Amino acid sequence: MSNLYLDLHSGASGDMLVACLLGFDDDIDYLNKRLESIGVKNYRIKYFKEERHGIIGNRFEVITEEEPHHRTYRDVISLIENSSLSNEEKELSKNIFRIIGEAEAKIHGVELDEVHFHEIGLIDSIIDIIGFSILINKFRFKRVYCSPVPLGSGTGNSLHGRIPLPSPATVEILKGVPVYGMNIRNELTTPTGAGIIKAIVDDFGPLPPSVIHRISCSFGKRQTPEPNLLRGYIIEEYSSISIQPEETVAQIECTIDDSTPEEMGYLQKKLFDEGALDVYFVPVLMKKNRPGWNIVVISNPESWEKIADLLLSESTSFGIRFSILPRKTIPRKTIKVNTELGEINVKIGFVPNKTVKISPEYEDCKRIAGKTGLPLREVMFVARKAAEEKLNIKNHYRH
DSSP: OOEEEEEOBTBOOHHHHHHHHHTTTOOHHHHHHHHGGGOOOSEEEEEEEEEETTEEEEEEEEEEOOOOOOOBHHHHHHHHHTSOOOHHHHHHHHHHHHHHHHHHHHHHTOOGGGOBOSGGGSHHHHHHHHHHHHHHHHHTOSOEEEOOEEEOOSEEEETTEEEESSOHHHHHHTTTSOEEEOSOSSOOSOHHHHHHHHHHOSEESSOOSEEEEEEEEEEOSSOOSSOOEEEEEEEEEHHHHHOOOSEEEEEEEEEESSOOHHHHHHHHHHHHHTTOSEEEEEEEEEGGGEEEEEEEEEEOGGGHHHHHHHHHHHSSOSOOEEEEEEEOOOOEEEEEEEETTEEEEEEEEEOTTSOEEEEEOHHHHHHHHHHHOOOHHHHHHHHHHHHHHHHTOOOEEEO
């Protein structure tokens, strides 16, 4: 399942967002047919290509003869609920109108059900919001990412007179969303665009490392000196393509230069006792030419905070670094082999090319070596030979 990234170069409006999604497959017939289910008459939609600044993009327009009609929030919700849209289409449409309605209610000091939509209540805005909900549910993106939202400046007209830009509704809707101002005296992001973005975006920021599969560019109504465009990318995140780990681990690190060898040994044991998968120390030369140690701990992801707290309490470090890393391991099992020296556990690993890795358990071999007086290497050799005979194999990696 793919993801969607929205690049809001010049802001966002309802018609730009609909045109962007339409541009991925140009299937205007699908949208027309789905919109019939809301039972609204006396309008038609227009989808076409247009060139601006040497770039071909998509335009979406709703053409209607309707006079301005102040629908209430409840009117719009009833229109959606009484339609034959799917449950997913209805829920997203209602959520977008709820976001916009709550902003309008706060600005005007009224209850949500008392809100009278003006521009938002017109048929073209209703079609923009429901049309977007239809299309986004058609594509079923796993996640939606978006660039920070640009805002214009200056003043604009409304039914209440001249108002500052960005409009009070747009600002209220985008609370908690990353935004930035542009020195353009125009409305860049409309309340409809802001409501859609607030409802559907999972994360804001730059384009994540990805493979781009499809691109769609859409234009807004206004002709501006700068390209008034919005771009959408259907992407597959690069990490999901290049790395397919069977599991992940946490790596926790800190670097110190003021602990004794006894303290370091004690710390390692405590970390293993706490459930660390591995602990190792790397010698480093720190600032002021001081020799020190980089302590690296590998743990299960769910245990990293517990490990980090122990590292901070038992070491002299004032801070730690951590990351979640992919890990790939080969299938393995432990078998018991009977030898003339006694029973020994042996770890067996199965490499994809059918080669087998054989690794006698150190503690067992150490115990037998101490008991018999034989060299450790000889005990391990005996264990490997016994494992080969038990598994009926000849070629293996010695580990």
